[in-house]
Amino acid sequence: MSNSDSRKRTLALAVRVTPEEADAIMEKARDAGATVSEFLRACALGRKTRNTVDSQVINELRRLGGLQKHLFLEGGGANSYEHAAILIEIKKAVARIAT
Template sequence: MPFEVKGAEPLSEKIAVRLTKDEKERLREDAELAGLSVSELVRRRYFGRPIVANTDMVMVRELRRIGGLLKHVHISSKGAYSRDTAQALHELTKQLERLEQ
């Protein structure tokens, strides 16, 4: 069975770590949310590489879609609801910034 290659070297070494049943389940859940294997999740966390959960990306796309709809309302109404759309866009921006962290 060939090993996966990350960068210039194959991932050929293994380590064993003892965990509680709950810790192992949490790792599996986190990896699933991020769309990663448990091994890749652990490597990224340890080596400080970014982990973006799939659910976060779905939320980002949805918030952007809502922003586009608000823009459409603003343009279609010729600014009749500008105060409301501006407030909603401000809230969307805050949420998007929160997801980036």
């Protein structure tokens, strides 16, 4: 955000929420890598928010897939059915999150 954007933001809005709603909003803002203000502005104005947790999970699944492939190659193809089944499940998990 440029300094000119922050200087233009001179109004503060108060919103009443329950403690549970406040917790949920703060958690979603944290997951999006944004402040609560940035997150609420984006939601209210129809802008996309990106979930950094999803990106982290996808990266971890990809890392695990790479390790699984390495183990398969190091094992000379031993237990190839089990290795293939695990890789398929990892790919399915990445696809579910990415959509």
